[in-house]
Structures are given as structure tokens and as C-alpha cells.
Amino acid sequence: MDDRMHRAAHRIQGRSAAPGIALGPLVRLAPVEHGVRQYRSAAEGRQALLDALAASQEDLSALAHQAGDDEAEAILAFQIALLEDDSLIAPALARIDVGDGANQAWSAAIDPEIASYDAAEDPYFRARASDFRDLRDRVLRHLAGETDQIVPPGVILAADDMPPSTFLATDWQDGGLVLRRGSPSSHVAILARSRGVPMIVGVDVDHLEDGADALLDADAGLLIVDPDANMRASFDQRRAEQSKARQAAASFSGPALTTTGELVRVMINVTGLAELEGLDPAHVDGIGLMRTEFLFQGREKLPTEEEQYQIYKRMLEWAAGRPVTIRTLDAGGDKPIAGLTQPGEMNPFLGVRGVRLSLRRLDVFREQLRALARAAVAGNLKVMIPMVTVPEELDRCRTLLEQALEELRREGLEAQLPPLGMMVEVPAAALTIEDFNADFFSIGSNDLIQYVAATSRDEPQLADLARPSRAVFNLVRHVVNYADSCGREASLCGDLAGDPAQVATLLDQGLRIFSVTPGAVGPVKAAIARYSGSAA
Amino acid sequence: MRHEVGLHARPSVKLTKLAKGFQSRIDLGLSPDGPWIDAKSIVKVMATKAPKDSTIYFRAEGADAKAALEALVTLVDGDFQDGR
Numbered sequence: 001m002d003d004r005m006h007r008a009a010h011r012i013q014g015r016s017a018a019p020g021i022a023l024g025p026l027v028r029l030a031p032v033e034h035g036v037r038q039y040r041s042a043a044e045g046r047q048a049l050l051d052a053l054a055a056s057q058e059d060l061s062a063l064a065h066q067a068g069d070d071e072a073e074a075i076l077a078f079q080i081a082l083l084e085d086d087s088l089i090a091p092a093l094a095r096i097d098v099g100d101g102a103n104q105a106w107s108a109a110i111d112p113e114i115a116s117y118d119a120a121e122d123p124y125f126r127a128r129a130s131d132f133r134d135l136r137d138r139v140l141r142h143l144a145g146e147t148d149q150i151v152p153p154g155v156i157l158a159a160d161d162m163p164p165s166t167f168l169a170t171d172w173q174d175g176g177l178v179l180r181r182g183s184p185s186s187h188v189a190i191l192a193r194s195r196g197v198p199m200i201v202g203v204d205v206d207h208l209e210d211g212a213d214a215l216l217d218a219d220a221g222l223l224i225v226d227p228d229a230n231m232r233a234s235f236d237q238r239r240a241e242q243s244k245a246r247q248a249a250a251s252f253s254g255p256a257l258t259t260t261g262e263l264v265r266v267m268i269n270v271t272g273l274a275e276l277e278g279l280d281p282a283h284v285d286g287i288g289l290m291r292t293e294f295l296f297q298g299r300e301k302l303p304t305e306e307e308q309y310q311i312y313k314r315m316l317e318w319a320a321g322r323p324v325t326i327r328t329l330d331a332g333g334d335k336p337i338a339g340l341t342q343p344g345e346m347n348p349f350l351g352v353r354g355v356r357l358s359l360r361r362l363d364v365f366r367e368q369l370r371a372l373a374r375a376a377v378a379g380n381l382k383v384m385i386p387m388v389t390v391p392e393e394l395d396r397c398r399t400l401l402e403q404a405l406e407e408l409r410r411e412g413l414e415a416q417l418p419p420l421g422m423m424v425e426v427p428a429a430a431l432t433i434e435d436f437n438a439d440f441f442s443i444g445s446n447d448l449i450q451y452v453a454a455t456s457r458d459e460p461q462l463a464d465l466a467r468p469s470r471a472v473f474n475l476v477r478h479v480v481n482y483a484d485s486c487g488r489e490a491s492l493c494g495d496l497a498g499d500p501a502q503v504a505t506l507l508d509q510g511l512r513i514f515s516v517t518p519g520a521v522g523p524v525k526a527a528i529a530r531y532s533g534s535a536a
Numbered sequence: 537m538r539h540e541v542g543l544h545a546r547p548s549v550k551l552t553k554l555a556k557g558f559q560s561r562i563d564l565g566l567s568p569d570g571p572w573i574d575a576k577s578i579v580k581v582m583a584t585k586a587p588k589d590s591t592i593y594f595r596a597e598g599a600d601a602k603a604a605l606e607a608l609v610t611l612v613d614g615d616f617q618d619g620r
Binding site: 084122124301 | 546548552578
């Protein structure tokens with residue numbers, strides 16, 4: 001596509017948060033400037049608000065009914081309870097009585113709550129602002145007569161931000177998502193990647209025209225408004241290629257072989273049991289990364305050993321003998337956990353996160369290691385430690401794991417020692433990889449890239465620097481070569497592995513184990529099948 | 537009465553639901569001298585943003601005040617466990 005030839009088309013550069021392309025009308029999810037209705041009397045306004053509250057309550061009850069999981073239900077129950085609270089409703093009704101419109105009155109009643117949670121010090125309470133916002137907007141939608149934001153499939157949604165609940169309630173068939181806020185590491189981005197929804201962030205959505213045709217090229221982080229015929233044609237072609245690739249991918253249930261017949265293992269990254277539903281374990285070579293942060297986030301209590309054990313065990317049962325690599329808690333950085341991570345760090349990405357935090361919160365870490373040692377009996381479990389910087393950290397983890405095992409055996413509980421490996425995401429560790437007593441290595445490209453380039457993943461202006469560079473590939477090669485030389489496994493589990501365009505370069509470095517989001521398994525296997533060997 | 541979790545969403549929902557089951561007027565405070573807020577209001581209970589290990593005080597007035605206090609203290613002392 002040539003810029004100069006198509007001046008009418010308007011290109012907006014954002015940042016890719018989930019790959020893919022989409023073409024469709026733009027739908028602005030407005031930050032609620034819903035038509036302000038005029039009511040003939042205060043009584044009519046009151047009734048309108050009461051109706052909107054009742055309708056919202058019905059929505060939420062229905063959602064809670066479908067949610068099926070405990071955490072989502074709890075969040076929805078909280079919103080329902082807020083709707084039943086007179087201390088929110090009475091002031092709103094009082095404002096209507098003195099002449100305010102219903103939506104104005106409702107906003108005036110709830111906005112101070114939102115502001116107070118936004119300002120809360122505790123990250124848990126701060127996050128609750130989004131619940132209040134969600135609720136405010138739901139009621140306002142009802143007041144405006146928009147019964148619910150039923151978005152037709154095949155549109156490109158543009159919004160300031162999007163709560164995960166909204167994402168999950170949306171039909172994303174052939175659609176895409178454009179956000180101003182959020183980052184590739186936000187929950188919505190993780191959901192988008194695992195469900196194959198193209199998504200970009202960092203776009204000034206205020207200036208987007210509702211209903212305009214748009215082409216979302218999330219691979220390039222680009223939104224093109226009013227694309228011309230050539231752009232559409234090129235989109236159709238890419239779309240056709242992608243759907244062919246997807247079809248090939250869907251039938252790509254067998255092992256991934258390069259054109260020269262070399263076997264490459266493709267495993268999946270998962271964040272919870274829900275993602276495994278509908279996935280056939282026979283189509284993947286195991287779980288290369290199971291994050292455990294989600295067990296700890298958004299809840300009032302840390303998960304108990306027993307709770308963790310049950311979940312780990314179910315993962316292993318799903319995998320039916322295939323390897324399952326579970327990463328110990330990687331909190332901190334962009335993943336704060338109330339009551340666990342250290343608030344107020346100057347630079348959380350360089351702070352007390354990952355294993356650094358675990359080794360300072362031995363109470364929590366020991367419980368997780370005990371749960372893991374118990375689960376190891378149920379299948380092919382591997383335990384991976386995040387953010388390892390020096391060999392001593394891994395040595396301490398190994399000692400703690402052995403102690404946990406000993407303890408369990410003394411208590412008469414069945415347990416065994418799983419292989420203990422490390423994430424390679426700190427450049428210092430990658431450079432001195434031979435010093436580490438790890439049973440296996442897994443390269444975490446997201447953090448490795450940002451640490452190597454000294455560039456935040458969340459800074460749209462520096463997107464160019466945050467791309468995988470030769471420096472990163474050199475480190476990948478170094479780690480893989482070392483692992484090969486001593487007969488250990490090295491995999492790559494960051495977003496880099498799931499990008500079909502990078503597969504050949506990674507294979508060139510000698511990488512033979514990829515761990516990717518479930519949606520990327522097919523495209524990555526297809527890219528592997530096209531690989532005919534290193535140019536060198 | 538101390539508790540391990542902080543007055544987060546789920547415990548606050550439980551607490552206010554329980555309080556609403558009684559006819560008495562029930563107040564909650566983070567110190568024995570108040571300020572007191574309505575323990576039946578989730579908005580106000582959450583707004584205390586009580587962190588874990590804070591001490592919560594209750595006072596109740598009405599026909600079933602004693603039963604109400606007992607039930608609330610049991611809930612909080614049990615760290616908001618439900619009777620599952």
C-alpha cells in the first residue's frame with residue numbers, strides 16, 4: 001500500500017496488542033454521552049431511573065447465571081449489591097426531585113465513588129473503580145434506551161478502555177478492537193490473543209468517526225479509516241491467505257515438521273483451566289507455560305495449598321502425560337497482587353517481582369511449592385521459576401522445593417520432585433546461562449526484549465525499539481546452543497514465539513520448542529512447515 | 537474483631553446481606569468512637585476501604601440487636617467463610 005496514492009485513507013498508528021486483521025465499520029463505544037432524555041416531570045425521571053436500575057439488575061443476574069465461575073460471580077454479585085443500595089439511589093432520586101435529569105442525577109451519585117476508588121492507595125480498592133464505572137455505564141445505557149451494547153459481529157470496536165467482562169460478552173467473529181488505554185499486557189489483550197481477536201492500543205479514539213469503514217491491521221499496529229479499493233483488495237487477499245492458513249492450521253493437528261522433516265514441538269501458554277475447554281491435548285505437545293498469577297489475582301484471599309493442588313492436578317490430567325510447565329507466581333511488575341506485591345515501587349519492572357518476591361514471601365512460596373510437589377505425582381510436571389537473575393536464586397528455590405518434598409513425605413502425603421527450570425528473561429541470566437543449575441530453560445521474550453532494549457512495552461512512542469532485535473535473537477541463540485550442548489531443553493514462551501513472521505528467524509537460532517497462545521498453534525505450525533532450513 | 541482479608545467486595549457483600557437480614561439499625565466503624573456508617577450499605581462499607589487485619593466495631597439498636605451483633609462477629613471472626 002502506497003501512502004501517496006491514497007490520500008483519502010486515514011492511517012492511525014497504534015500498537016499491536018493481538019495479531020490479526022479485520023475489515024468492518026467502526027463502532028465507537030462512547031464513554032457514555034448517551035442521548036440526554038428530557039422528562040416531562042420529576043416523577044417520570046424517577047421512574048426512568050428506577051426502571052434502568054431494575055433492568056441493569058436483570059442483566060447482571062443473567063450474566064452471573066452464565067458466568068459459571070466463582071470469581072466472575074463474586075464481581076457481579078458486588079455490582080448487584082451496589083444496585084440495591086439506597087445510599088447510592090436515594091441521592092440520585094433526590095437530585096431528580098430538584099430538577100436534574102435522570103442520567104445526570106445517576107452520574108452525580110456514582111461519580112464521586114469512582115473518583116474515590118481511583119485515588120485509593122491499595123491496588124485492590126483502586127481496581128474496584130472499574131466495577132463502579134461498569135455499573136454507571138450500564139445504567140446510563142438503559143436510561144438512553146440502549147438496552148444493552150449488543151454489537152453486531154464483524155465490526156471494529158473503538159473505545160477508551162474495555163473491562164474484561166465486556167470483552168467476554170462480545171461476539172468477536174470477524175471483528176477487532178481498538179483502544180486508547182490498555183497495553184499488550186492488560187487482561188483484555190491476553191484474552192484477545194488467546195481468542196484470536198485482532199487488537200491494537202494507543203489510538204486516540206475520540207477522533208474516530210462512528211460507522212466509518214476501517215481496516216484494522218493489528219499485525220502492524222495500524223488502523224486505516226476509509227481504506228480505498230486497493231487497500232481493500234490487499235486486505236481481501238491477506239484475509240484469504242489467513243483463512244487458508246487457519247484452515248490448514250485447523251487441520252494441523254499432527255506434529256509440526258519443517259520441510260526437511262525436522263520435528264519442532266509446539267506447546268501452549270495458558271492462564272487457567274477455562275482455556276483448555278474445547279482444546280484437544282492431542283493437537284499440542286503439552287503446556288509450555290502455565291501462569292499462576294490468575295490464581296492469586298482479583299480475590300480476597302490467597303489460594304490455599306489444597307486449592308492450588310487441585311487446579312495443578314487437573315491441568316496434568318488434561319495433558320494426559322504430556323509435559324505441563326507450571327511457572328511459580330510471577331507477581332509484581334505490571335501484575336500487582338493485593339497483600340502480596342510491594343506497593344509504591346519507583347520502578348516495578350526492575351523491582352521486587354517474580355522469584356525476588358517469592359523469596360521474600362516464603363510463606364506464600366512454600367505453599368505453592370508444596371502444592372506443586374504433590375501435583376507432580378499426577379503427571380509430567382515441570383516447575384519453572386520466573387525472573388531469575390543469579391544462580392543463587394535458583395539454588396534457593398531448589399532447596400525450598402526439596403524441603404517441601406521432605407515435609408510432605410513426613411506428613412504422609414504423596415509427592416515427588418519435579419524438574420526445576422528457569423525463565424530466561426533477565427539479560428544477565430541469558431549471558432551467563434552456563435552458571436545456572438536448571439533442568440530446563442524457557443526464554444520469556446516479552447521481558448527479555450524490554451530489558452535488553454531498556455524500552456517499556458507500554459510506551460507507544462517507542463514501539464520500534466520494543467521490537468525483537470538482533471540483540472535479542474543473539475541471546476536466544478546463546479541460550480539454545482548452551483542447552484543443546486548439555487542435553488537440556490530450551491523453549492521460548494513469549495509473544496515472539498506466537499508470531500508466524502518470526503518463526504523462521506527463531507528456527508534459525510536453533511530453537512525447536514515453541515510455546516504459544518492456543519490461537520497461535522495452527523499459524524505457528526504452518527510457518528514451521530514452510531521452513532526449509534537456515535540460509536546460513 | 538480482626539479479620540485476615542480486608543473489606544473487599546466479596547466480604548462486603550456478605551456482611552451487608554447479613555446485616556440486612558436484621559431489623560435493627562446496625563452501624564460499623566473502624567474505631568470504638570466511630571465515625572459510624574450504615575452496615576447495610578455496601579457502598580458505605582466498601583468505602584471504609586478497611587485493610588486486612590483492621591479492627592471492625594459494630595453497634596446495633598433494635599429488637600434483634602443482640603442476635604445481629606453475634607451473627608456479624610461470627611462472620612468476621614470466621615474470615616467471611618461461607619457455611620459451605
